[in-house]
Amino acid sequence: MSDALALTWRQYRLERKMFWRNPSAAFFSFALPLLFLAGAGAALSGNQHQLNRLVPMIAGMSVMSTTFTALAYNIVFLRERGVLKRIRGTPLPTISYFGGVAANAVTNTALQITIIVLAGRAFFGIGWPLHWVALIVFVVVGVVSFAALGVAFAHAIPNFESTAAYVNAVFLPVVAISFYVFDSSSAPGFVRTIAEALPLKPLIDGLSAAMVAGTGLGGHLDALAVIALWGVFGLYLAVRGFSWEAART
Amino acid sequence: MRGIDITVQRGEVFGLLGPNGAGKTTTVEILEGYRARTSGEVSVLGQDPAKRSIELRRRIGIVLQSGGIYSHITPREALRHWASFYPHPRDVEEVLALSGLQAKADERSRKLSGGQLRRLDFALALVGDPELIFLDEPTTGFDPEARRAAWETVRSLRELGKTILLTTHYLEEAQALADRVAIVKDGRVLAIGPPRELMAHPPGAAHYRVAYRDSRGELVERQTDDPTRLLHELTSEALARGEQLEELAVGHPTLEDVYLELTADV
Numbered sequence: 001m002s003d004a005l006a007l008t009w010r011q012y013r014l015e016r017k018m019f020w021r022n023p024s025a026a027f028f029s030f031a032l033p034l035l036f037l038a039g040a041g042a043a044l045s046g047n048q049h050q051l052n053r054l055v056p057m058i059a060g061m062s063v064m065s066t067t068f069t070a071l072a073y074n075i076v077f078l079r080e081r082g083v084l085k086r087i088r089g090t091p092l093p094t095i096s097y098f099g100g101v102a103a104n105a106v107t108n109t110a111l112q113i114t115i116i117v118l119a120g121r122a123f124f125g126i127g128w129p130l131h132w133v134a135l136i137v138f139v140v141v142g143v144v145s146f147a148a149l150g151v152a153f154a155h156a157i158p159n160f161e162s163t164a165a166y167v168n169a170v171f172l173p174v175v176a177i178s179f180y181v182f183d184s185s186s187a188p189g190f191v192r193t194i195a196e197a198l199p200l201k202p203l204i205d206g207l208s209a210a211m212v213a214g215t216g217l218g219g220h221l222d223a224l225a226v227i228a229l230w231g232v233f234g235l236y237l238a239v240r241g242f243s244w245e246a247a248r249t
Numbered sequence: 250m251r252g253i254d255i256t257v258q259r260g261e262v263f264g265l266l267g268p269n270g271a272g273k274t275t276t277v278e279i280l281e282g283y284r285a286r287t288s289g290e291v292s293v294l295g296q297d298p299a300k301r302s303i304e305l306r307r308r309i310g311i312v313l314q315s316g317g318i319y320s321h322i323t324p325r326e327a328l329r330h331w332a333s334f335y336p337h338p339r340d341v342e343e344v345l346a347l348s349g350l351q352a353k354a355d356e357r358s359r360k361l362s363g364g365q366l367r368r369l370d371f372a373l374a375l376v377g378d379p380e381l382i383f384l385d386e387p388t389t390g391f392d393p394e395a396r397r398a399a400w401e402t403v404r405s406l407r408e409l410g411k412t413i414l415l416t417t418h419y420l421e422e423a424q425a426l427a428d429r430v431a432i433v434k435d436g437r438v439l440a441i442g443p444p445r446e447l448m449a450h451p452p453g454a455a456h457y458r459v460a461y462r463d464s465r466g467e468l469v470e471r472q473t474d475d476p477t478r479l480l481h482e483l484t485s486e487a488l489a490r491g492e493q494l495e496e497l498a499v500g501h502p503t504l505e506d507v508y509l510e511l512t513a514d515v
Binding site: 006007010014017018021022078080081082083085086088089090091092093245 | 281282283303306307309311313315316317318319320321322326330331333334335357373377
């Protein structure tokens with residue numbers, strides 16, 4: 001077990017190193033939400049009510065992009081390139097491999113949430129998160145769910161060239177509908193129902209409660225349950241459908 | 250796959266030779282633990298590879314037909330990382346030297362040439378100091394010089410006492426490297442034995458080939474199991490006609506003849 005743990009740590013360190021050496025991946029999963037925050041934040045400057053909504057929205061989007069998007073990209077790339085197959089043939093325990101990969105994604109999420117919290121405090125008039133426990137619980141459950149969904153989704157993507165199309169076909173509509181419903185009280189009922197059933201809107205609710213409203217966990221257990229249910233679904237599909245090799249042509 | 254029954258001895262280089270689609274890679278991937286077999290018995294170093302035990306994977310090294318590597322890793326980093334998977338890895342610098350990668354040890358893998366990446370494939374399979382090494386078409390797409398270099402590596406592994414199972418569709422490769430060869434086609438073993446024996450006692454083919462140029466200058470080739478009688482007939486006929494048998498030669502079929510004979514579509 002200590003061996004598996006040591007190998008998880010080594011895999012994690014390798015993943016970190018590879019992440020920083022790949023500027024485009026680092027940019028897409030890292031800088032994009034922050035640029036979005038900077039741009040929208042500047043546009044909404046002075047409107048504290050809007051800024052209070054913007055910051056949790058960006059935080060939720062960051063959780064999704066650092067886990068769901070980044071993992072789908074990574075897994076498909078490594079699968080199609082034959083890296084996964086090669087790793088599969090070594091004694092590296094599967095748990096250590098995925099432990100390292102997941103820890104890498106979690107590190108990116110944690111870094112982004114930290115930057116968003118700091119930026120919210122420094123530039124957008126939002127104080128320190130009012131409810132740290134709720135923030136951590138929502139981020140952790142969100143990370144686990146979106147990471148599992150990203151790994152599961154990788155299975156549906158047939159080749160690396162189409163990864164951007166597949167990922168964006170999910171990421172953009174989910175972000176759009178979740179942002180819209182979170183921000184607008186006049187959203188049509190069925191649109192609201194859809195958004196509430198998807199994992200991002202509940203995550204933004206929870207992050208908003210923790211970061212801005214300070215209402216804590218109690219009032220958002222249903223949101224937490226929706227995210228967790230997606231997580232269970234994602235984990236099931238991730239494990240069941242996982243493919244270590246590119247499909248034979 | 251219709252049934253492949255082979256036993257590879259410890260310390261030997263065993264070649265699976267056959268055309269594309271013969272079932273070579275499928276066979277090797279079952280042995281490596283990548284694929285489940287539908288029936289039959291398989292034992293690799295005394296274990297069932299389908300169970301995918303870590304203990305077994307510590308003792309084998311795999312060179313895949315096409316295995317990728319992280320774009321931004323250097324050979325030295327990759328070898329250090331891979332070495333950490335194994336209980337008694339070889340020295341990374343030594344493996345870099347053995348695989349001829351010293352000069353490129355700190356280059357990102359995306360900047361390596363195809364031949365250099367293939368060397369890295371070898372190096373990564375060796376770094377755990379495995380007892381048994383699988384080489385799936387190790388030199389496909391190589392230029393002659395790179396192929397010779399790869400052959401030297403395989404020979405040096407054999408000298409270290411490693412057992413090697415290699416697949417190839419190059420006859421000369423099987424002939425140059427393998428102690429024993431199994432010729433496979435359509436998931437079946439057609440012939441098995443040391444290359445020399447397959448040539449001396451070709452299964453299903455004549456043992457001798459007699460070739461000469463006839464009076465019209467055309468090359469004639471006859472196959473026989475009784476060269477003495479055939480030669481006697483040919484030479485006496487030629488003498489009776491007052492002709493020469495130009496370029497008369499008697500020989501064994503080459504591995505290529507055996508191979509073509511066996512794998513020819515009937």
